[in-house]
Amino acid sequence: MVRSSEPNRYASDAIKDLIHARGLEPGDVMPTEAELVGELGVSRSSIREAVRTLTALDILEVRHGTGTFVGQLSLRPLVEGMIFRGVLMPGEGFQSLREIIEVRTALDQALAPRIVERLANTSAPELQADVDAIVNCAARNEPFAEHDRSFHLHMAERLGNHLYSQLVAAFWDIHSSLAPQLGIPSARALDDSAEAHVTLLRAGLVGDLPRYRQAVYEHYQPLLNILDTVADRALPKENK
Numbered sequence: 001m002v003r004s005s006e007p008n009r010y011a012s013d014a015i016k017d018l019i020h021a022r023g024l025e026p027g028d029v030m031p032t033e034a035e036l037v038g039e040l041g042v043s044r045s046s047i048r049e050a051v052r053t054l055t056a057l058d059i060l061e062v063r064h065g066t067g068t069f070v071g072q073l074s075l076r077p078l079v080e081g082m083i084f085r086g087v088l089m090p091g092e093g094f095q096s097l098r099e100i101i102e103v104r105t106a107l108d109q110a111l112a113p114r115i116v117e118r119l120a121n122t123s124a125p126e127l128q129a130d131v132d133a134i135v136n137c138a139a140r141n142e143p144f145a146e147h148d149r150s151f152h153l154h155m156a157e158r159l160g161n162h163l164y165s166q167l168v169a170a171f172w173d174i175h176s177s178l179a180p181q182l183g184i185p186s187a188r189a190l191d192d193s194a195e196a197h198v199t200l201l202r203a204g205l206v207g208d209l210p211r212y213r214q215a216v217y218e219h220y221q222p223l224l225n226i227l228d229t230v231a232d233r234a235l236p237k238e239n240k
Contacts, residue, residue, distance in 0.1 A: 011050035014040045016059065019070055030060065030068040075170040083177045093182050097227055100171045105220045107167070111159060112213050118158040120207030126154045131201050138194035145176055151197055183230055192222065 015036065024030070031039065036047050051068060054060040058071040085092050119127075130151035137144035149172050156165040196219040203212035
């Protein structure tokens, strides 16, 4: 006999409604298990299953010995799911990376006017520090993934768009995790990549939108070219 999932689904929805109704935010403490059972009118087992489900979605966070809290509501489940799918099915991994790069390019191009507007005639010391670190690493022929990620997150913060910042971080984490497992080189013409970041920042600071858009293209197109080359070599002949 298959156990119905309806009570667990109801409990999950009821917990989410409770978070919303009470105006709870990430990090806020949740009622205890016993309090949830009494308040929501469902069984203890349904509450436990709902908490496990919502924890996997980063809606809740269980701190053993402390209690249950509202989670960070991040895109971590998306990141982990796409990484696992890419590893499990390499063909899906190559396609996922291509789609991520295409979406990142489209988002950066669509938001370019606002980013350039926010950067124009400013000093942007945090972005300059990122670029300097990237250039220094490239000069030593060292990868600069950490500084690259920081650069794009600082760009996103300039917009004050929380969802865009989350997407930038999620896409970066998926890319950086999948690429090595799929045999995609971690260093792609370091000097060219460093120069693309220099151009992005310079164009933004002087308010040159056309040059900024061109720099976005120059930043992502080599990634697509390398991805296509590696994917073509890796896939079985019958799939080509």
